[in-house]
Amino acid sequence: MMLEYLTYASLAVIVILFLASAIRILREYERGVIFTLGRFTGVKGPGLIILIPVVQQMVKADLRVMVQVVPPQDVISRDNVPVKVNAVLYFRIVDPERAIIKVGDFMAATSQLAQTTLRSVLGKHELDEMLAERDRLNSDIQEILDQQTDVWGIKVTTIEIKDIDLNETMVRAIAKQAEAERLRRAKVINAMGEQQAAEKLVEAGRTLAQEPQAMQLRYFAALHDIAGERSSTVVFPLPMDLLGHLPGRRNAAT
Structure with a gap:
């Protein structure tokens, strides 16, 4: 009799573990990239998702707009003025499949690309243009980033230059x-x-x-x-x- 109870208890535990590993619930802003035996088989969600344990794995992707602060970058303007520039980057995932498969860490990749693009674009302009034409510079940087991150399934919505720091000598000048x-x-x-x-x-x-x-x-x-x-x-x-x-x-x- 005791053996039967242990058997039923073991079966119940196995069923519970099976259901716990098979059932997934995704929120409205989440998508699940499904891999079956390591191969991509589709994107599912939101709602209730049922997976085959051990055979299938799921990687979540958040579709909300993400914010990253671009750390201060040392930039030398076209008229040879050294400045420090930082910015704020807004982007979101538009293709979960490419965001998970095409790039190892899309957050780090987008951040590094934003820093490089910020230095490259601002280095082509004079200091007066950086101070007076921020809107045009923001649009140029956003367009370049959006073109390069499109292959990763990332859409850069906005980038805003926050501060342009000058040394005291340049401030006096x-x-x-x-x-x-x-x-x-x-x-x-x-x-x-x-x-x-x-x-x-x-x-x-x-x-x-x-x-x-x-x-x-x-x-x-x-x-x-x-x-x-x-x-x-x-x-x-x-x-x-x-x-x-x-x-x-x-x-x-x-």
Whole structure:
């Protein structure tokens, strides 16, 4: 009797172990790459998966977007400026079969490829382009990575350059350059203002020359402004043609 119980218990344990090794449940974002006797036989999931123990093995593949931080890379720009650049890489698996079979470790392979591509692309541009045209550089790097990882079943969705670190000497040089640029713009704006003011003065002089009475109105306006300033000195503009009507000037002329 005891022997029968042991036999039934052994059979129950074997069945439980068989079911535990045969039944797999994959989530919505997971896929299973199935190998039968070492040969690829298909991709299954999500849901309930039944495997033949010992004969079949399954390797899971996560289809969600993965994030990798590209460590700081030493880059020398085209104008020979050394900088340190780091970035963030976003990618996902679009073909589980190729991601598992074509490359041993797609995470490490994608990371190393991103570092190499980042140094290669940024080294072809000047420092000003790195600082001002990040969006275009991100697009160029993403396109190159996407082409090279396509054979692995990997889709690079986005790569973003995070920081571009400069040494203190370059920071001071860029600050001086920016200050000089601001002074240049200020001088140009001042010169343009002087030019426009001179053009308006010439236009005003032509208008006043056409109407002599307008000059008298300008005299009165100037006197009004001087009186409003509470100054002890008053400058009174005297028209030259008014002096011609004085008695002394009239006798001297005759």
